Amino acid sequence: MPKNLLEVQNVYKYFGGIRAVDGVSLTVPENSIVGLIGPNGSGKTTLFNVISGYYKPDRGRIIFDGKDITGLKPHEIYRLGLVRTFQNPRMWKSLTVFENVIGAARDQKGESMVKALFKRLWRKQEEDYARQALHWIDFTGLDPVSHMLSSSISGGQMKLTELARALMSNAKLILLDEPAAGVNPTLARKIFDGIERLRREYKLTFFIIEHRLEVLFDYVDYVYVMHRGRIVAEGRPQEVAENPIVVDIYLGG
Amino acid sequence: MDLSSLLEFILQYLAVAGVYSLLAISMNVEYGWAGIPNFGKAAxxxxGGAVAAVIATQIGPMLFLGIEGAVPGTLEFFGRYNGEILPAYSQNPLATWGVFILSAIVGGAIAALLGVLFTYPAVRLREDYLAIALLMSAQLIWIVLRTVKPIMGGTMSLILPSPDFKCIAAAIxxxxxxxxxxxxxxxxxxxxLVLGYLLYVEKLMGSPFGRKLRIVRDDEVAAEAYGKNVVRARLEAMVVGSFLAGVAGAVYALIHLRSVNPDNYLPDITFMVLTMVLVGGVGNNIGSVVGGMVIALVDRLGYMIGTTLAMSYGVSWGGYLNYLVYGVAIILAIFFRPQGLIPEKPVKTPAWKVYVELTGRRPSFIQPIWTRIKRGVGRVRSRAQESA
Incomplete structure (x- = not known):
């Protein structure tokens, strides 16, 4: 039994009368790929926002890697090794793709306003990070556009840049919010192949929101289904696919 | 116009352009690099000016001249200051430099502190709210300077002992x-000093620090997700920008105007500096200097035309013509060249060297300037040949 990297314990998040997350508990085991599905407005992204620190939960706890991260700020959670991507890619527009990737590196010495003046204190780290960034750029196939401004690349390439940034952060757990939304089926499969490879070769753990179930179900170990802020079903992909509740939610609305 | 008055005009223009460039560089740190619209730059x-005034009148005499200082706003102030302290400064060039250096350091430090203080309450808010908060803070400072007489003596101009350049000239x-x-x-x-500012800011920003500021400016939500402390980054930019503005304030008061008056620090100067950054190129330090030089030219010409109109035709509004030009300049810049005269370049850290080594690709923005110029000249020449 592998240990649980992420534990969400009975988390609630209400916005006024809207119960966006209404008592969710779930676990993500180490080195696994876990999916989170559900119709639009079921609270998936809100749950991601709560886990990654953008919203404070009204109740409940979030345990990451044995530490209670409830109420920590996003940049603090990031430093512990949990990173998230966005449904709509959020590029740093005036930076090149290469800079977008290297900029996500963790604990950069040269980011201090004092140390920045002394190049010898951070040059070596910066060069190492540059090599690492180029490695992930190669991995994600962004090499041909790496010198271009991130505002001038295609939507699919932006998604890949998001992924490369997340990889650059050296995180243990990556939350992906619809990594294959809006990209063509071939690229969608390619992205998930990459995720599978990352899990195998780099021992990473993924927690993925995805609407394209036909792709997602081929890759995930376990799936949670959310509806109106609650987990209504969970299990292995084929179990979930056959679960009448899930079929009802997706087909019956 | 004879030669010596032309020379005088040019020198005057260059002095104004230099001071404006200092301010524009400091504004560019905040607005260009970190995206903080500092509408309180004047404060x-x-x-810097207030510290210069306090040091010149009260602390400097004790420290550098060995006589008792005089507190502005008191009855005996003008007698003592004009009759005793200023003459003593004019006898003692070293003391005037002491006043300047101390004012620059202390003024910069206090400005940096205030930068954090004014920004902190609103730092999490959207840019426009931050701008309003800073604008109000600046007005507050202005009111304090007008009413608290012991600082700059209230609403009258106070002559300051300028650092002595005569002795340097005499030595030459x-x-x-x-x-x-x-x-x-x-x-x-x-x-x-402009050169010093440029070297400092270029060095500071050609690093992961500069990249971090741009990241925060471009998308703060993603910046937080990828480990940047947005609040801290903004405050850091305010510390650097305000420090530079404080030092520039001391230069403005002691070297350029050689006097202080609270009314020198009205919001119009803030927006003039903002115009420089917008025209010169948001996020480009050299661009800020270019913007400073352009706006200083408008400023000087406006002043000349204004005085001519006033003296020859009795027109009183001539002095405000340059404000009209600033407004038009902002609109034209935003419409036709939003990147400014000299656009922003990617942050140049050693990472690009590794990039060139490993990919074998050399993006144009990391090529040395002369290569780019040569290519530009070649392009123009081949176009000329084609047309001929």
């Missing part, structure tokens, strides 16, 4: 130096 300059030519040479050295000193 941070005012701090010997005897009594011509006035124009003294002014030239004064202007040269201001530009030396």
């Amino acid at each position: 941070f300059m005012a701090v 030519v010997g005897g009594t130096p011509p006035k124009i040479l003294v002014e030239a050295i004064r202007t040269g000193f201001i530009w030396l």
Whole structure:
């Protein structure tokens, strides 16, 4: 039994009368790929926002890697090794793709306003990070556009840049919010192949929101289904696919 | 116009352009690099001026002249200051430099502190709210300076002892130096500071720190997700920008105007500096200097036309013509060249060297300037040949 990297314990998040997350508990085991599905407005992204620190939960706890991260700020959670991507890619527009990737590196010495003046204190780290960034750029196939401004690349390439940034952060757990939304089926499969490879070769753990179930179900170990802020079903992909509740939610609305 | 008055005009223009460039560079740190619209820039300059006034009148005499200081706003102030302290300064060039250096350091430090203080309550808010908060803070400082007389003596202009450039000029030519040479050295000193500002900011920003500020500016939500402390980054930019503005304020008061008056620090100067950054190129430090030079030209010409109109035709509004030009300049810049005269370049850290080594690709923005110029010239030449 592998240990649980992420534990969400009975988390609630209400916005006024809207119960966006209404008592969710779930676990993500180490080195696994876990999916989170559900119709639009079921609270998936809100749950991601709560886990990654953008919203404070009204109740409940979030345990990451044995530490209670409830109420920590996003940049603090990031430093512990949990990173998230966005449904709509959020590029740093005036930076090149290469800079977008290297900029996500963790604990950069040269980011201090004092140390920045002394190049010898951070040059070596910066060069190492540059090599690492180029490695992930190669991995994600962004090499041909790496010198271009991130505002001038295609939507699919932006998604890949998001992924490369997340990889650059050296995180243990990556939350992906619809990594294959809006990209063509071939690229969608390619992205998930990459995720599978990352899990195998780099021992990473993924927690993925995805609407394209036909792709997602081929890759995930376990799936949670959310509806109106609650987990209504969970299990292995084929179990979930056959679960009448899930079929009802997706087909019956 | 004869030669010497033309020379005088040029020197005056260059001095104004230098001071404006200092301010524009400091504004560019905040607005260009970190995306903080600092509508309170005048206040941070005012701090430099206020510190200069306090040091010149109260602390400097004790520290550098060995006589008792005088507190502005008191009854015996003008008698003592004009009759005793200012003459003593004019006898003691070293003391005037002491006043300047101390004012620059203390003024910069206090401005940096205030930068954090004013920004902190609103730092999490959207840019426009932050801008309003800073604008109000600046007005607050202005009111304090007008009412608390012991700082700059209230609403009257206070003459300050300018650092002595005459002795430097005398050391060069010997005897009594011509006035124009003294002014030239004064202007040269201001530009030396501009060069210092440029070197400092270029060095500071050509690093992961500069990249972090841009990241926070471009998308703060993603910046937080990828480990950037947005609040801290903004405050850091305010510390650097306000420090530079505080020092520039001391330069403005002691070297350029050689006097202080709270009304020198009204919001119009803030927006003039913002125009420089917008025209010169948001996020480009050299662009800020270019913007400073352009706006200083408008400023000087506006002043000349204004005085001519007033003297020859009795028109009183001529002095405000340059504000019209600033407005038009902002609109034109935003419509036709939003990136400014010299657009922003990617942050140049050693990472690009590794990039070139490993990919074998050399993006144009990391090529040395002469290569780019040569290519530009070649392009123009081939186009000329085609048309011929």
